Amino acid sequence: xxxxxxxxTAPWDQAFLPPAPPWQGASQALLRDASDPWxxxxxxxxxxxxxxxxxDTRAWFDRLEAASPWIRVEVFGTSPEGRPIxxxxxxxxxxxxxxxxxxxxxxxGIHPGEIDGKDAGMMLLRDICFYGKDALLDGAxxxxxxxxxxxxxxxxxRYSRPNQRGPRIQGWRNTAANxxxxxxxxxxxxxxxxxxxRLINKYRPDLYIDIHVxxxxxxxxxxxxxxxxxxxSWSRSPAIAAWLDxxxxxxxxxxxxxxGHIPGELVFGLDDDDPKKGLSDGGLGxxxxxxxxxxxxxxxxxxENHSLKPHAQRVLATYVFLETSLKLLAAEGASxxxxxxxxxxxxxxxxxANFVPGKAPARTRSFKxxxxxxxxxxxxxxREIRWLGEPDPEPWSLPHFLxxxxxxxxxxxxxxxxxxxxxxxxxxxxxGVEMETVTAPTTVSxxxxxxxxxxxxxxxxxxxxxxTVKDVTPERRDWTFMPGSVRVSTDQPLGDLVxxxxxxxxxxxxxAWGMVPEVLTRVEYIEAYAIAPLADAMLAGDPKLRAEFxxxxxxxxxxxxxxxARLAWFYKRTPFYDDRYxxxxxxxxx
Numbered sequence: 001x002x003x004x005x006x007x008x009t010a011p012w013d014q015a016f017l018p019p020a021p022p023w024q025g026a027s028q029a030l031l032r033d034a035s036d037p038w039x040x041x042x043x044x045x046x047x048x049x050x051x052x053x054x055x056d057t058r059a060w061f062d063r064l065e066a067a068s069p070w071i072r073v074e075v076f077g078t079s080p081e082g083r084p085i086x087x088x089x090x091x092x093x094x095x096x097x098x099x100x101x102x103x104x105x106x107x108x109g110i111h112p113g114e115i116d117g118k119d120a121g122m123m124l125l126r127d128i129c130f131y132g133k134d135a136l137l138d139g140a141x142x143x144x145x146x147x148x149x150x151x152x153x154x155x156x157x158r159y160s161r162p163n164q165r166g167p168r169i170q171g172w173r174n175t176a177a178n179x180x181x182x183x184x185x186x187x188x189x190x191x192x193x194x195x196x197x198r199l200i201n202k203y204r205p206d207l208y209i210d211i212h213v214x215x216x217x218x219x220x221x222x223x224x225x226x227x228x229x230x231x232x233s234w235s236r237s238p239a240i241a242a243w244l245d246x247x248x249x250x251x252x253x254x255x256x257x258x259x260g261h262i263p264g265e266l267v268f269g270l271d272d273d274d275p276k277k278g279l280s281d282g283g284l285g286x287x288x289x290x291x292x293x294x295x296x297x298x299x300x301x302x303x304e305n306h307s308l309k310p311h312a313q314r315v316l317a318t319y320v321f322l323e324t325s326l327k328l329l330a331a332e333g334a335s336x337x338x339x340x341x342x343x344x345x346x347x348x349x350x351x352x353a354n355f356v357p358g359k360a361p362a363r364t365r366s367f368k369x370x371x372x373x374x375x376x377x378x379x380x381x382x383r384e385i386r387w388l389g390e391p392d393p394e395p396w397s398l399p400h401f402l403x404x405x406x407x408x409x410x411x412x413x414x415x416x417x418x419x420x421x422x423x424x425x426x427x428x429x430x431x432g433v434e435m436e437t438v439t440a441p442t443t444v445s446x447x448x449x450x451x452x453x454x455x456x457x458x459x460x461x462x463x464x465x466x467x468t469v470k471d472v473t474p475e476r477r478d479w480t481f482m483p484g485s486v487r488v489s490t491d492q493p494l495g496d497l498v499x500x501x502x503x504x505x506x507x508x509x510x511x512a513w514g515m516v517p518e519v520l521t522r523v524e525y526i527e528a529y530a531i532a533p534l535a536d537a538m539l540a541g542d543p544k545l546r547a548e549f550x551x552x553x554x555x556x557x558x559x560x561x562x563x564x565a566r567l568a569w570f571y572k573r574t575p576f577y578d579d580r581y582x583x584x585x586x587x588x589x590x
Contacts, residue, residue, distance in 0.1 A: 025260020077195020
């Protein structure tokens with residue numbers, strides 16, 4: 001008999017998540033038996049807690065393409081580590097799409113640990129091809145991007161998402177370049193997002209579904225979803241939001257509930273330590289898929305499946321959501337296209353921007369909570385929340401806070417972008433923005449912006465060091481733009497998006513992402529031996545200037561005691577001072 005000690009299982013290899021409420025639903029009938037020749041790896045797993053890796057997923061789709069005339073695999077990009085990024089296109093229209101058919105683009109794996117959409121998409125496409133659901137393609141076409149962040153998908157282990165119940169092997173949230181793709185919808189830094197934008201521009205989906213798994217509170221809902229403009233007094237795409245409210249949401253809720261699921265509105269808890277403190281919409285920034293979709297007038301749904309529900313339950317809910325979406329597009333696609341056309345025609349004079357959580361609740365809403373208690377944690381030294389896995393039979397009545405704008409931007413006729421910023425011009429082109437390029441030096445009367453006290457962030461985020469500016473001073477000038485410069489009109493469907501990208505005060509602008517840092521550098525200086533006699537002469541010859549200087553001395557003792565600051569005050573009032581210091585190089589065309 002061995003005296004060797006029995007190996008201990010590490011705490012992180014034991015169950016530590018809160019219990020999940022027991023669940024059974026009609027959608028479980030969608031699962032194919034492991035003996036089925038077209039069973040997915042997810043279904044074949046005895047625990048339905050597995051998602052295949054990149055190579056096996058691609059091999060399965062390649063086999064599907066070879067077996068069905070309705071399936072086509074299209075590579076639309078390459079990842080930083082060299083992996084092809086591909087979409088699976090399901091259509092009865094051959095190589096081209098019937099323009100009368102609406103198009104659904106379903107995107108999974110922008111955060112690869114949140115991979116429910118891939119497994120649901122495999123099942124749905126299989127059933128379309130072989131198990132009697134091909135009529136879904138009679139009225140709509142489907143594009144599935146099963147894994148957008150392919151490199152992050154392959155950084156897989158059991159230790160990726162500690163707050164999420166399955167699959168047992170999960171990909172990593174960020175890319176190989178350590179970037180979060182769901183912060184890149186506006187700046188378009190990463191090759192994955194650049195490829196996704198080209199795919200969107202090529203196929204012009206009528207509905208775009210971005211599939212995630214959430215964190216945060218425990219609750220009864222297994223699938224939540226939302227879109228910008230929902231339950232808000234404003235919307236960048238009001239007609240689209242109305243269609244989603246009135247035609248889409250009720251039908252999705254009905255389908256999910258009929259299959260045994262509990263759908264809910266996309267919300268986030270205000271305070272993880274106080275679950276009943278209230279709910280928020282999570283913010284409406286255009287760097288996220290749903291924020292960008294509202295600004296670009298692309299109907300965009302953000303799904304957040306609930307992380308504490310089993311992987312199988314989440315996958316089946318996603319299947320039902322996608323199938324119902326195809327049916328809705330077939331039945332209601334014409335009215336959705338009418339809403340898109342109406343929103344693309346809008347040219348609002350004022351653009352709300354820079355959203356923050358509202359200070360007062362917009363409404364009180366009923367919420368299906370999970371019971372919890374608290375316990376004393378030795379590790380934290382305080383009482384912690386403990387979710388009990390039991391649905392609370394009494395709905396919670398919670399305040400719901402919606403995001404509010406802190407900035408309103410006026411709509412100019414357009415903007416001028418200098419040709420030497422070809423990098424920014426290229427990003428605008430990738431967005432699909434229309435612009436005019438000048439081929440000869442062109443002098444125009446424009447409004448330039450002088451930035452006041454810009455602030456540089458103290459740490460990097462998403463590969464950038466952010467810069468914020470609260471105040472700008474307009475300056476009317478005649479400015480010569482050299483060949484390669486572009487004029488970007490705001491009188492186009494993407495005009496709102498252009499304003500958010502090019503106004504420096506916008507938190508979603510190129511400037512805010514730290515991409516126009518050159519304006520923060522002042523060039524040339526003057527020695528004290530040169531400016532001191534010049535300043536004395538200026539005082540002697542200009543009584544108005546002397547009065548202004550003396551007033552400053554009287555009002556600011558710190559300034560008065562600083563010889564360098566006093567001389568700098570005069571230097572700024574000479575023609576030697578760098579006129580382009582803090583002058584934003586992108587001009588407004590008024």
